[in-house]
Amino acid sequence: MLNVVIASATLDFLSVNVWHILMAVGNLLILVLILKKFLFKPVQNILRQREEEINKTYSDADKALSDAENEKAEYQKKLSAAKSEADSLISSASERAKAESAEIIQNARAEAERRRKNADEDIELARRKAVEEMRDELGEMVIDLATKVVGKEIDPKTHEELINEAIESLGE
Amino acid sequence: MKLEIEVTGAKILLTLPLGITVTETQVNMWLVMLGIAVFCIWLTHGLKVRPTSKRQIVAEYIVKTAENFVTSNMGQKWKWFVPYVAALFSLAMFSSLISLLGMYPPTSDLNTTAGWAIMTFILITFYKIKTNGAFGYAKSLTEPIFIMTPMNILGEFATPLSMAFRMFGNVASGTVVSALLYAALASLNNAVFGWLPGILGEAAEKLPILQLGLPAVLSLYFDVFSGVLQAFIFCMLTMLYIKSAAEVED
Numbered sequence: 001m002l003n004v005v006i007a008s009a010t011l012d013f014l015s016v017n018v019w020h021i022l023m024a025v026g027n028l029l030i031l032v033l034i035l036k037k038f039l040f041k042p043v044q045n046i047l048r049q050r051e052e053e054i055n056k057t058y059s060d061a062d063k064a065l066s067d068a069e070n071e072k073a074e075y076q077k078k079l080s081a082a083k084s085e086a087d088s089l090i091s092s093a094s095e096r097a098k099a100e101s102a103e104i105i106q107n108a109r110a111e112a113e114r115r116r117k118n119a120d121e122d123i124e125l126a127r128r129k130a131v132e133e134m135r136d137e138l139g140e141m142v143i144d145l146a147t148k149v150v151g152k153e154i155d156p157k158t159h160e161e162l163i164n165e166a167i168e169s170l171g172e
Numbered sequence: 173m174k175l176e177i178e179v180t181g182a183k184i185l186l187t188l189p190l191g192i193t194v195t196e197t198q199v200n201m202w203l204v205m206l207g208i209a210v211f212c213i214w215l216t217h218g219l220k221v222r223p224t225s226k227r228q229i230v231a232e233y234i235v236k237t238a239e240n241f242v243t244s245n246m247g248q249k250w251k252w253f254v255p256y257v258a259a260l261f262s263l264a265m266f267s268s269l270i271s272l273l274g275m276y277p278p279t280s281d282l283n284t285t286a287g288w289a290i291m292t293f294i295l296i297t298f299y300k301i302k303t304n305g306a307f308g309y310a311k312s313l314t315e316p317i318f319i320m321t322p323m324n325i326l327g328e329f330a331t332p333l334s335m336a337f338r339m340f341g342n343v344a345s346g347t348v349v350s351a352l353l354y355a356a357l358a359s360l361n362n363a364v365f366g367w368l369p370g371i372l373g374e375a376a377e378k379l380p381i382l383q384l385g386l387p388a389v390l391s392l393y394f395d396v397f398s399g400v401l402q403a404f405i406f407c408m409l410t411m412l413y414i415k416s417a418a419e420v421e422d
Contacts, residue, residue, distance in 0.1 A: 012180065012181055013179050013180055013181050013344070014181075014282060015181055015282070015283070016282065016283065016286070017193070017283050019191075019192045019193070020193075020195070020197065020198070020281070020283035020284070020287075021283045021286050021287040021290065022287065023198050023201075023283075023287070024197075024201070024278075024283055024284040024285075024286070024287030024288060025287040025288070025290065025291055027198075027201050027202070027205060027263070028259060028260060028263060028287070028288055028291060030205065031205050031208065031209075031259040031262070031263050032255050032256050032259040034205065034208065034209045034212065034259075035208070035212060035255045035258050035259050035262070036255045038209060038212035038213050038216060039212040039215065039216060039231065039234070039235065039258075040235060040238075040254065040255050040258070042216040042219055042231075043216060043219065043231050043232055043235040044235065045219075046219045046220070046221060046228075046232075047232065047235075049221045050221050050222075053221055
């Protein structure tokens, strides 16, 4: 004979006990609170924090990008402004240089003209001087020649006058 | 030879005044709850926004799976219901699985499953009244014709009753079948080895040779498969009944 007895003081296999039903419900509700406090709340908090961090990262990146775009546009504006300024500087400088060079050329021309005039005057002067000298020398030569030819001293003063008259009448 | 098997409920461990008794059911359920609480605390300590531990991955996976389980069956606005379903599922499942450790499974006590089913019934009725109004709820019991009212009321109570007995029956029958099988194998063991003469026979009778193996396979079905499946079914039914109770009928 085999006798399987599980325990001496037990409930019936099918028993209904209001306290036990209430305890089962209470246990379930307590476990709900336990899971809420120790599993769901901490994990959901972490998940929310992670979402916030990701959103912040994205918005930061967007902001940095728009800042960079703005700065780029500003630099381009500045660059083009500098370029146009440089262009205007160069063109004004070249205009001034042109004007200056024209002035210099004009001055040089005037100077050259003036010098040519002076030179012409000098040449004229020299020519006259030379003519004068030649006249003098010619006179002396003629007197010398005449003295030698006549062999006799003629009064130089009288003769000179005579000769000058002769030369003058010969013309310039 | 006669086989006598006594199938009983939980052992009474403590009797308090007012006839309140504390049995194995309660104590084992508290142990299960303690185990779940300790596991949760261990899982979620030192959580970081950028996870560095496998623990956190597991914790997040459990939370997301539970949320997905509830919201895919009930919709996004029932997210607050996730902890209840998670508690119900984990308590039901581990209360059944505890029998693997040779402990009395609290879900083989009708009072346990009845308590949970009554909770579901209360929620169902609450949402029916909240959605249709008390009058609308009372009116729905008289449809399609007035004669059907007793049937409809019976139908309302049939839901928690069937839920309670489904889980209780599955888990408790596993215990009964296991006990029967053990007894049968023991007598078979006796019959096979008992004829050995003298001290050899007595030793063989006491050695549970045939009890090895087969009960383990059976326990795999009754304890593991049935326990998990019944917990799942109980949660599914709870969610679907409550959801359909909260839906406005057109």
